[in-house]
Amino acid sequence: METVIFAWLLVILATTSSLVKAKYYLGSHIVDVPTTTKETHLHFFLHDTLSGDNPTSVIVAQPNSTVIKDNNNIVPFGAVFVFDDPLTEGPDPKSKVIGNARGLYALASRGLDLTLMFNGDLEFTSGEFNGSSIVVVCRDPLVSFKEMAVVGGRGKFRMAQGFIWAKAIYFNVTSGDGILEWNVTIFHQ
Numbered sequence: 001m002e003t004v005i006f007a008w009l010l011v012i013l014a015t016t017s018s019l020v021k022a023k024y025y026l027g028s029h030i031v032d033v034p035t036t037t038k039e040t041h042l043h044f045f046l047h048d049t050l051s052g053d054n055p056t057s058v059i060v061a062q063p064n065s066t067v068i069k070d071n072n073n074i075v076p077f078g079a080v081f082v083f084d085d086p087l088t089e090g091p092d093p094k095s096k097v098i099g100n101a102r103g104l105y106a107l108a109s110r111g112l113d114l115t116l117m118f119n120g121d122l123e124f125t126s127g128e129f130n131g132s133s134i135v136v137v138c139r140d141p142l143v144s145f146k147e148m149a150v151v152g153g154r155g156k157f158r159m160a161q162g163f164i165w166a167k168a169i170y171f172n173v174t175s176g177d178g179i180l181e182w183n184v185t186i187f188h189q
Contacts (some may be wrong), residue, residue: 032095033189038159042129042184044087046101046166051175057105080106087122091169091179099124099133105140114142132156134186138162144168152184162186 049056064076087099103120115172118140123133130157138148153160162185170179 008042018130037181037187038189040184040186040188042099042182042186044089044182044184045091045095045169046085046087046180047093048083048085048176048178048180050081051172051177054098055148056085057081077107077110080104083120087124091181093179096126098126103136110140118148129156132183134162139166144171150184153186153188157186157188159189160186162188 003185047056050058058081059079060082061078062076062082064122082104083101085101086093087096087101088095090096095160099122101120101122103118105116105118105120107114108117109115116139118136120136122136123132124130134150134154134157135152137151140146140148145165148164148166150160150162150164164185165183167181167183168178169181170177172178
C-alpha cells in the first residue's frame with residue numbers, strides 16, 4: 001500500500017513540476033506595421049473539372065452509402081474533394097493561366113440546398129502578384145451567384161481580408177464541371 005501511495009506522489013510531483021516550469025506567454029514587443037491599407041481588385045475565372053481523363057477535382061472521401069442516402073445528388077452529403085483548379089484570364093479553358101486554386105471542399109448540407117465548405121489557397125503564378133496568394137474559407141452554396149470570404153494571404157497579400165463575388169457562367173449538372181467568374185476585392189498591407 002505504501003508503494004502505491006509513493007508511486008502516486010511521484011506521478012503528481014512529476015506532472016506538477018513540469019507544469020510550473022512551462023511558459024505560455026513569453027512577452028510582447030512593438031512591431032512596425034504599415035499604416036496604410038491597400039485595396040486590390042482582381043478578376044479571373046476558375047475552372048473546376050470533375051469529368052474526363054484529366055480532372056482538376058477528385059473525390060478523396062465519401063460516406064458509407066448504407067449510412068447516408070445521397071438522394072440522387074451529384075455529390076453525396078459528407079463527400080470530400082481535393083482540387084487543383086486553373087485560374088485563367090478569360091472564360092475559355094484555353095485562355096492564359098494566371099494561377100491555381102488548391103484545397104479541399106466538402107458537401108456540408110443534407111437538404112436540397114446544396115452547400116459546400118470551401119477551403120482553398122489561390123496562388124497567382126504570373127504578373128504583378130506572381131508568388132502571392134489569397135486564402136478563401138467559406139460556406140459555398142451551389143447557386144449561380146454568391147459571396148465568399150477572403151480570410152488571409154501571403155506575399156503581396158499578407159494579412160489579407162476581403163470578399164469574392166463569384167458567378168457561375170457554366171455548370172454541367174451531369175458531370176459537375178463548372179466555370180466560375182470571380183471578382184475579388186482584397187484589403188492588405
